Amino acid sequence: MLLFSLTLLQASAACLLTGLLLWGLLSLAQRRWPALAAQRSVWLGAQLVLTTAFLLPLLPDSQQLSVVPEVAVPVALVNQAFIAPADMALPAVAASVPSGAAWLALVPTAWGLIYLLGLAYSAWRYQRGRAMMHTLLTLAHPRRLHGLEVLQVDAPISPMLVGVWRPRLLLPAHLAQFTPEQQQLVIAHELTHARRRDPLFLLLATILQALLWFNPAARWLAGKLAWAQELGCDRHVLAGRSQRQRQQYAAALVKQLGLQAQSLRGLAFGGSKDGMIDRLVRLRDGQPCMAPALRALTALVLCAIGAASLALQPALAWTAATVPAEITAPPATAPMAWRNPLASMRVTGFFGVVRPTNPNGLRGLDLAARRGTPVQAVADGIATVSEDARLGKAVRVDHGGGWQSLYAHLDSVNVSNGDAVTSAQLIGTVGDTGRATGPHLHFQAWHNDQLQDPQSRLAGLDANASVRALRMRKEQFGR
Incomplete structure (x- = not known):
């Protein structure tokens, strides 16, 4: 228990440092190459690297990957702080404990409890979101729109795709205020999410974010992934369309943002107002493409960051008998x-x-x-x-x-x-x-x-x- 608590604390610290490195490098890269913002593989890959940096050190014998000297841990401080099984009593201290330092023994255990509480809170928030979505679905009525079977609800929400394995299209009643062409573009946007398997990517990102709830970089990467999914759908829907249709699509987006009361978690056409100016500019001018060589370089950099975060984590050593x-x-x-x-x-x-x-x-x-x-x-x-x-x-x-x-x-x-x-x-x-x-x-x-x-x-x-x-x-x- 002691060893796992210490390793959990070490893995969490390494995860925070890795997240800081990812945030800095990807922020600079996005400024240099704006096309990076629409690449969901980059942001999901960064989340996987961050999760690997956290989980792999918790596995048995993973410290053998370290290439740096061991870090000393004052084991003797745990004499009164941990309770072992009855058939294997806790160690008796064989070295003197510095006065006033015994509280350090509580840090790993305290962090372990805080981490579990954070996981529980993340699970509660996810369940609360599911309950809210279930309420919307019970209030929705099936109808056909442009030859499609959809669910319509009289609520100020965004048009969205609901479900992972069998996605359903949930549309607000106010969509009737849009022109027929705008309605078709909005529906095409949500159906593109389904074809690209975006709901599955969103679920994976939600799980990873829950595991790394303590890391601000995990939340930042999850937000970037959701934004990349929206920009990717915009690009697919508007591919080959005229400038007038692009204007209709942008007008529908602005109108939707004005009608919705809040942005729910999920794949929604309106979404958040953050970064909307950048999105409208992309709709007007078209989105820049990312060269294959740049994609390969980005993947290589992410793998290098993941490998370095593991190799540079020092193994745990002990300083007191x-x-x-x-x-x-x-x-x-x-x-x-x-x-x-x-x-x-x-x-x-x-x-x-x-x-x-x-x-x-x-x-x-x-x-x-x-x-x-x-x-x-x-x-x-x-x-x-x-x-x-x-x-x-x-x-x-x-x-x-x-x-x-x-x-x-x-x-x-x-x-x-x-x-x-x-x-x-x-x-x-x-x-x-x-x-x-x-x-x-x-x-x-x-x-x-x-x-x-x-x-x-x-x-x-x-x-x-x-x-x-x-x-x-x-x-x-x-x-």
Whole structure:
């Protein structure tokens, strides 16, 4: 939960920065190339890039895409701020917490709650809009206009297309005040929306905007997409028509804006008054075309922004040690050291270290080895064999005096329950059974049913550890 909350906060910040970059670049590009305003693919593509920048970091192992150094996160601050499941208690703080800084631990959780509330509010607004549209449809009456089956309602709204999979044409009664030619142009505009599958694009944009409700750039891009859909329909309807018909179309648009009381969400002929001067100029002079090369360049720039937003997001690192509640310090009088469980040791994860796959701290040692590598008992004892979904095939050896060793994720087991084993005896081979990301040996040490740091019983681990394992331990434990 902690790791996800921190990642959500990081993904939200990255989404805001990506949105700022998209807003700046696309605003400059639109000034240089006005034809960009009518390209719905550009604005929808920008929304998809923004959503990818937000969602992809939330997926497992996505931080591996990062090419920048890790950012330190004070994990120790969460001791009192988060509640873990009963069978995996929250970490006990193993490093001192700076006075007055504990409130920082609440920031990720608070943002997670705020984000969920924002999603709920977006869903409520969408449902309210649907209810309003349903009310209009219940008041509408079917009729035929210019050979088409339409719904007519006596309300000051814009002519619009309603529905996604089976769009229906909803027309206001005041459309009768328009000339027959203007009526035909208005209906042609809405039918063009249906042929271009604009309702489906509008639904997708609404979903993306709800996911990114916190980002002003998402709302800006959604508005630009809706505007591009209107300009695109204008271009298709007026293609090849005379200047007089263009004037009739513009007059119908101005008249509709004067009659409608408000602009409803959807594909409407009148729409908003914002940018209407630019739209009328385009109706009069015709809309500029966007060269294929410019389209390809725009797509390439959007892909580059998306890739950069992911590659430049730093992975999360940890600055304070967190140790599972079951972990305790080794007894003051520990017996003699054990022999190593593998002939060739390669430590890739130290005890207690927090990783994305172990947010509550590693409960033992992770030792890299090929599948089939012999695993040997660290000391004399009595073996117990088990297998479960988490540890896979495992052997536990009771060495007496309350001490036990555990060997997990084995590929094969060479002992049976109750067998007496001797130090260095083969008890199994390395594998990746259970919840493992690859072949390795997970080794645990126990004393009186309490987890212990195996480093207190095994010698030479630092000299045989990977650079990453040593670095993570130093970041968290300072050693």
